[in-house]
Amino acid sequence: MAPSSICKIYTLKASISSTTEKLILIPRTGPKEVAIEQIPASQNLTLSLTGLGNETIPAGSSVKISISYEGVIWPNEEGYGVFQAPYTKADGTPAYYITTQGETSGMRRIFPCLDDPDLKANFTVSLIIDESLDGISNMAVAAETKAGGNKKKISFNTTPPMSSYLLAFAIGPLHYVQSDHYRLPVRIYATKDQDIKLSQWVADIAADGLKLYENSLGVKLALEKVDHVGVTGEPPMGGMENWGLITIGGSYFLLDIDDYDSDYRESIAALYLHELAHFWFGDTVTCAWWTEIWLNEGL
Numbered sequence: 001m002a003p004s005s006i007c008k009i010y011t012l013k014a015s016i017s018s019t020t021e022k023l024i025l026i027p028r029t030g031p032k033e034v035a036i037e038q039i040p041a042s043q044n045l046t047l048s049l050t051g052l053g054n055e056t057i058p059a060g061s062s063v064k065i066s067i068s069y070e071g072v073i074w075p076n077e078e079g080y081g082v083f084q085a086p087y088t089k090a091d092g093t094p095a096y097y098i099t100t101q102g103e104t105s106g107m108r109r110i111f112p113c114l115d116d117p118d119l120k121a122n123f124t125v126s127l128i129i130d131e132s133l134d135g136i137s138n139m140a141v142a143a144e145t146k147a148g149g150n151k152k153k154i155s156f157n158t159t160p161p162m163s164s165y166l167l168a169f170a171i172g173p174l175h176y177v178q179s180d181h182y183r184l185p186v187r188i189y190a191t192k193d194q195d196i197k198l199s200q201w202v203a204d205i206a207a208d209g210l211k212l213y214e215n216s217l218g219v220k221l222a223l224e225k226v227d228h229v230g231v232t233g234e235p236p237m238g239g240m241e242n243w244g245l246i247t248i249g250g251s252y253f254l255l256d257i258d259d260y261d262s263d264y265r266e267s268i269a270a271l272y273l274h275e276l277a278h279f280w281f282g283d284t285v286t287c288a289w290w291t292e293i294w295l296n297e298g299l
Ligand SMILES: [Zn+2]
Pocket: 274, 275, 278, 296, 297
């Protein structure tokens, strides 16, 4: 790589005001303000040192970028980035909760980033949300504090190194069931208006599957818990293997085991076990590009 005066990352519809903080920190020379240009057609965000003399970023050096921005909560039909998942409250009122979808390039809809699968980073997520709501993410909660008004701040532990497309969170009036068949808690979340007890059998299957995979493969997951949250609405989805927070499509979710024969139960279990297998094949070891993911989607 040659020295450069620009950094390129991806973004889609992030609103970056010209008055917000924009710093690029270069270890050797200290903080520098940079010019920012969004190029919607290529979904590029260019941070340029041009105009600050002949300063360049040395080849092989690291830079720290700080950007304040406003993102978009996308409608349910989009199904990518941060989006609305609809549900019906107990009184019949329509409502929605918030969840995410990163694969393949959904993460750039949430925050400016590099979302190529072969680039891994440690992520530290915090959510500031209404006190009445619950928030979950890839990792366990590190701290929960008051954030003023009727808000609270939930800070999560830092993730292991992982591709950005595996980052996830969900926000809503959530409750869960838990299986303790695995060394880490395995939970299934749904909104409080839904009968979450219906998911106990899949929570137990998921936990048994994790134990089997870990014992067979001899590779311990670098996670603290394993959550699943149902995602309802359009587009209909199967599942998504976000590391530590799997999302499960509505038609595979909250099923009364007594309503289905063994063949159908097996197909439901297969969906959960497919997503969990990705914790090793895809999340721990990741294909360099999307054209190769047939290697782990065949599981
Ligand atoms: Zn898959």
